[in-house]
Amino acid sequence: MISGYLITILITIIVYAILAHSLNIITGHAGQISLGHAAFFGIGAYTSALLYTGAGFPFWVSVPLAAAVAGIVGALFGIPCLRVRDDFLAITTMGINFVIEAVFLYIPFFGGAMGIGGINLPKWFGREMSKTEYFLLILIVFVLLLLLDRRLGRSWIGLAWASIREDEQAAEAMGVDVVRFKVMAFVLGSSIAGLAGGFYAHFLTFIMPQNFGFGQSIVILCMVVFGGIGTRLGPILGAVILGILPEVSRPIMEYRTLVYGLLLLAMMRFQPSGLLGTESILTKAFKRIAYHS
Amino acid sequence: MGILLLKVTGLSKEFDGLRALDQVSFAAEEGEILGIIGPNGAGKTTLFNLVSGIYPASGGEVAFQGKSILGMKPHQISRLGIGRTFQIVRPFQNLDVETNVLVAYGHRFYPGLWNSIGPFQRPDILREVGMLIEGTGLEPYRKQLAKNLPLGIKKRIEIARALALKPSLLLLDEPSGGLRFEESAQLMDLIRKVSDQGISVLLIEHNMQVVMDLCKRIVVLDHGSKIAEGSPEEIRSNPQVIEAYLGKED
Numbered sequence: 406m407i408s409g410y411l412i413t414i415l416i417t418i419i420v421y422a423i424l425a426h427s428l429n430i431i432t433g434h435a436g437q438i439s440l441g442h443a444a445f446f447g448i449g450a451y452t453s454a455l456l457y458t459g460a461g462f463p464f465w466v467s468v469p470l471a472a473a474v475a476g477i478v479g480a481l482f483g484i485p486c487l488r489v490r491d492d493f494l495a496i497t498t499m500g501i502n503f504v505i506e507a508v509f510l511y512i513p514f515f516g517g518a519m520g521i522g523g524i525n526l527p528k529w530f531g532r533e534m535s536k537t538e539y540f541l542l543i544l545i546v547f548v549l550l551l552l553l554d555r556r557l558g559r560s561w562i563g564l565a566w567a568s569i570r571e572d573e574q575a576a577e578a579m580g581v582d583v584v585r586f587k588v589m590a591f592v593l594g595s596s597i598a599g600l601a602g603g604f605y606a607h608f609l610t611f612i613m614p615q616n617f618g619f620g621q622s623i624v625i626l627c628m629v630v631f632g633g634i635g636t637r638l639g640p641i642l643g644a645v646i647l648g649i650l651p652e653v654s655r656p657i658m659e660y661r662t663l664v665y666g667l668l669l670l671a672m673m674r675f676q677p678s679g680l681l682g683t684e685s686i687l688t689k690a691f692k693r694i695a696y697h698s
Numbered sequence: 699m700g701i702l703l704l705k706v707t708g709l710s711k712e713f714d715g716l717r718a719l720d721q722v723s724f725a726a727e728e729g730e731i732l733g734i735i736g737p738n739g740a741g742k743t744t745l746f747n748l749v750s751g752i753y754p755a756s757g758g759e760v761a762f763q764g765k766s767i768l769g770m771k772p773h774q775i776s777r778l779g780i781g782r783t784f785q786i787v788r789p790f791q792n793l794d795v796e797t798n799v800l801v802a803y804g805h806r807f808y809p810g811l812w813n814s815i816g817p818f819q820r821p822d823i824l825r826e827v828g829m830l831i832e833g834t835g836l837e838p839y840r841k842q843l844a845k846n847l848p849l850g851i852k853k854r855i856e857i858a859r860a861l862a863l864k865p866s867l868l869l870l871d872e873p874s875g876g877l878r879f880e881e882s883a884q885l886m887d888l889i890r891k892v893s894d895q896g897i898s899v900l901l902i903e904h905n906m907q908v909v910m911d912l913c914k915r916i917v918v919l920d921h922g923s924k925i926a927e928g929s930p931e932e933i934r935s936n937p938q939v940i941e942a943y944l945g946k947e948d
Contacts, residue, residue: 560815561807568801571790577772578750578782579859580805 412536418648419543420605425628425640426550427597432626433635434563435590436570437487438495441502442625445595447617449475449602451509454521454612464527468603475599476592483591487584490573502619509614520613524606536608543604550597554637566590570635620662627665631672633679642680700727702764703898704749704867709758711744711922718744720922721758726867731889731899733913735906735933737942740919742902743785746869749900750782751775762867777805781860782869785902787852789859791845795836798844798855799827802862827862834858834888850881857888867898874905886912910934918942 428442453471456462462470486497509515526534527542534542557563565586568576577583606612628647633639647665651658676685704726711719719741726732734742747753749760751772760768767775776782790798803823807813831840834854839847844855853873860868873889874882886908893899903909909916910930918926918933920942926933933939
């Protein structure tokens with residue numbers, strides 16, 4: 406048996422890794438900035454929580470539905486938003502995050518500032534899952550998502566995303582339906598964030614609006630940028646490092662935003678492509694080792 | 699007379715009250731290289747952006763192979779077989795040459811989720827890409843990132859990419875711009891080769907030598923209006939053209 410504390414950290418880190426991975430689809434692969442990713446994390450968490458506590462749906466139904474609802478909301482917001490570019494998109498997605506957080510906070514149906522409690526770990530074989538089992542479940546889901554990501558990266562969809570990220574106008578002139586592929590990335594990224602939200606809610610057992618605010622969006626974005634935006638494994642490494650940091654040292658927890666901000670500044674100055682970016686010191690070192698062995 | 703491919707009728711474009719293009723009409727036939735010249739700001743690139751669907755037109759009509767394409771999106775127009783390059787080159791900088799060309803094959807696989815999540819490295823497509831890359835003289839650069847290549851090669855990438863659409867019309871926006879003499883001459887050979895395959899070319903060019911060499915017909919724009927159309931000889935001796943354009947150069 407692994408200790409409860411360790412398993413809690415591990416699950417939290419995987420939730421962050423899934424979040425970073427899902428934002429990477431939108432921002433890394435398709436090149437669309439989003440400063441409101443936590444909104445879809447929250448939509449997933451609240452959908453799953455309400456379906457479980459209110460409608461009595463089991464975990465196995467509420468979590469997939471959470472992903473679906475987050476994806477649908479992603480489409481509703483994405484279709485109008487993705488027509489604007491870069492800086493406008495950044496502000497619009499930020500706005501979405503504030504609106505969604507306010508909805509959770511001020512509409513009584515969503516539990517207000519007290520949030521929603523009484524969400525439990527899933528049941529299987531007639532008993533509640535242990536935390537270790539839950540960790541393995543979420544790990545398997547994560548691995549499947551990574552396999553899907555690899556498949557997409559090598560597909561015509563992945564190539565269309567890459568062309569849009571590089572140059573929208575040139576992509577259009579090459580027959581790429583830019584709006585459609587942007588929406589596709591946004592919906593996929595949002596629904597995976599929703600899935601993460603569902604897992605998060607059932608693990609924490611209660612959720613509050615603050616878990617899904619703008620600050621959370623920035624934390625997720627930091628992980629992606631820190632690890633290497635657009636790379637497959639970078640955002641995960643970012644989630645692991647930035648997820649563990651607050652746990653190993655209390656002061657870092659207290660000054661989390663400050664530490665992340667400084668780290669991000671340092672990255673932008675010295676390693677703008679991130680830890681695992683194509684031109685980073687780490688990647689070059691790996692290549693050198695691979696070359697010599 | 700050849701077969702009519704592109705017919706532009708009374709095409710106009712206003713930007714905030716400024717007339718960038720005013721009632722321009724001309725036609726391009728299958729297989730010809732039609733030169734489009736004019737001083738800076740004459741509306742040449744605006745014309746390309748209207749034909750390729752980047753801007754909506756303020757008035758007029760554009761028909762391609764007998765059908766109106768006005769109001770269509772750029773990706774729809776490119777799929778009909780109108781390829782283009784850009785005045786300021788826009789290759790996909792962080793993709794290698796081969797992948798740059800592959801992007802243009804994507805639209806054949808987009809409809810249907812199963813096809814579009816299939817790998818884009820397919821032997822049949824790669825064979826076609828290989829032939830295109832060879833034909834455009836890009837073979838030595840196949841696996842290099844576009845951003846690391848010189849301007850002349852980037853312009854070739856844009857042409858190769860556009861040819862991958864299997865176009866019947868190519869819009870080339872100043873292909874010789876910024877190139878050294880030999881580079882420019884090589885690119886003109888490529889354009890001639892493309893034209894010999896039966897692909898029509900609309901060629902915006904500032905280099906008069908190039909235009910006079912390549913084109914049998916030339917359209918002259920000035921301040922958004924067409925001021926002349928004819929053979930290189932006719933254009934050379936047209937007093938209006940000399941006044942608007944050639945006269946200033948001499």
